[in-house]
Amino acid sequence: MQLKTILNSVQKFKSFVYESARFAEAFGQLVLLIEIAARANSKPICSGCGRRRPWYDTLAMRQFEFVPLWGIPVFFLYALRRVACKQCGVKVEAIPWAEGKHTLTNTYMQFLAAWAKRLSWQDVARVFKTSWQKVFHSVEWAVQWGLAHRDVSNIRSIGVDEVLWHRGHHYLTVVYQIDAYCKRLLWVGKDRSVRTLLRFFRTFGKKHSAKLQFICSDMWKPYLKVIAKKASQAIHVLDRFHIVMHMNKAIDEVRAQEARELRAKGVDILKHSRWCLLKRPQNLTDVQQAKLSDLLRYNLKVVRSYLLKENFQFFWNYISPYWAGKFLDSWCRQTMRSRIKPMKKVARMLRSHRDLILNWFRAKKAISSGAMEGLNNKLKLTTRKSYGFRTFKVTEIMLYHTLGDLPEPEYTHRFW
Numbered sequence: 001m002q003l004k005t006i007l008n009s010v011q012k013f014k015s016f017v018y019e020s021a022r023f024a025e026a027f028g029q030l031v032l033l034i035e036i037a038a039r040a041n042s043k044p045i046c047s048g049c050g051r052r053r054p055w056y057d058t059l060a061m062r063q064f065e066f067v068p069l070w071g072i073p074v075f076f077l078y079a080l081r082r083v084a085c086k087q088c089g090v091k092v093e094a095i096p097w098a099e100g101k102h103t104l105t106n107t108y109m110q111f112l113a114a115w116a117k118r119l120s121w122q123d124v125a126r127v128f129k130t131s132w133q134k135v136f137h138s139v140e141w142a143v144q145w146g147l148a149h150r151d152v153s154n155i156r157s158i159g160v161d162e163v164l165w166h167r168g169h170h171y172l173t174v175v176y177q178i179d180a181y182c183k184r185l186l187w188v189g190k191d192r193s194v195r196t197l198l199r200f201f202r203t204f205g206k207k208h209s210a211k212l213q214f215i216c217s218d219m220w221k222p223y224l225k226v227i228a229k230k231a232s233q234a235i236h237v238l239d240r241f242h243i244v245m246h247m248n249k250a251i252d253e254v255r256a257q258e259a260r261e262l263r264a265k266g267v268d269i270l271k272h273s274r275w276c277l278l279k280r281p282q283n284l285t286d287v288q289q290a291k292l293s294d295l296l297r298y299n300l301k302v303v304r305s306y307l308l309k310e311n312f313q314f315f316w317n318y319i320s321p322y323w324a325g326k327f328l329d330s331w332c333r334q335t336m337r338s339r340i341k342p343m344k345k346v347a348r349m350l351r352s353h354r355d356l357i358l359n360w361f362r363a364k365k366a367i368s369s370g371a372m373e374g375l376n377n378k379l380k381l382t383t384r385k386s387y388g389f390r391t392f393k394v395t396e397i398m399l400y401h402t403l404g405d406l407p408e409p410e411y412t413h414r415f416w
């Protein structure tokens with residue numbers, strides 16, 4: 001069987017034919033060169049307007065890298081034609097296997113991008129004997145294609161969140177779709193200011209924003225402000241996951257402070273207590289369980305904070321916002337009397353956002369509450385993997401690629 005036969009069965013181009021295939025040596029290794037020619041009397045397509053236009057002249061032969069075969073690099077060779085377009089002037093022709101100035105074929109970029117979902121970019125480059133840059137450009141291309149072709153017409157619920165980035169020195173704002181039928185990353189932007197989130201709403205558009213029914217977010221003021229302005233019809237929910245996060249942060253603060261005080265007195269009972277205070281009781285290991293029972297015997301600030309936090313769990317079981325509100329008020333009163341500063345801060349925060357918190361019960365059925373947390377964990381894993389990459393652009397592309405659930409172009413044959 002000839003190589004041409006294989007190529008024609010996996011990737012056939014209308015108006016173009018595979019001419020000859022031959023071995024050559026390049027970069028000190030064996031490569032396969034496959035010449036492509038335009039079908040006789042087929043008119044080239046103008047890359048400006050996409051219409052068939054008369055042939056003008058032909059440029060020098062160019063190479064386009066294709067999917068390697070049995071570890072042998074494969075290149076298409078083709079001399080691009082130029083067209084005389086009455087609309088665009090003299091323009092280079094459009095070809096179906098590559099775009100613009102790319103030296104990689106679309107299929108090869110899709111191939112590398114698909115592997116980049118399973119392996120790190122360095123590993124993809126190593127396995128397919130290519131460079132990190134080429135893998136990056138491939139992923140970038142796949143992401144751009146996906147963003148241009150994704151469907152955003154049916155989004156009802158979104159979640160807005162901030163994440164630390166750049167070794168923890170900067171923030172990113174991320175927007176997820178958190179509908180029960182579709183959870184994905186919609187947008188990522190630098191910083192966590194009013195302007196950041198305004199940028200999202202600008203790209204998302206008025207039409208789609210008006211269709212939003214639920215928005216989940218943290219109590220971060222700039223977000224609250226923008227959401228109230230740009231999607232006032234949506235029910236704004238303060239997410240459960242964020243409230244728990246604030247409580248855990250408060251407990252951590254109390255524990256650290258109290259541990260310092262106790263250590264100064266030569267007592268060390270709070271050693272190794274961090275996780276047994278932060279985890280839910282049902283998730284504790286035996287050792288942590290024992291540590292916790294031991295701790296609970298003492299009248300410590302951190303123990304009282306812990307009990308307040310655990311008591312708050314009952315809040316989420318309510319069905320009616322009215323009774324949940326009653327519970328919230330009484331919890332806040334009790335906490336304000338505790339004389340534990342970080343916990344009082346949480347209570348004050350909950351009080352001042354009472355309405356938005358109670359919206360959680362109004363939205364409970366529509367949005368999947370674990371979605372934000374799940375996407376967030378996945379995101380943290382991705383940013384940790386991209387640790388070496390300093391620029392926002394690389395991080396952005398990587399996040400869309402792994403979390404964006406982006407569509408891919410259809411191929412008759414899948415190479416991966």
Ligand SMILES: [Zn+2]
Pocket residue numbers: 046047048049050051085086087088089091
């Ligand atoms: Zn044109």
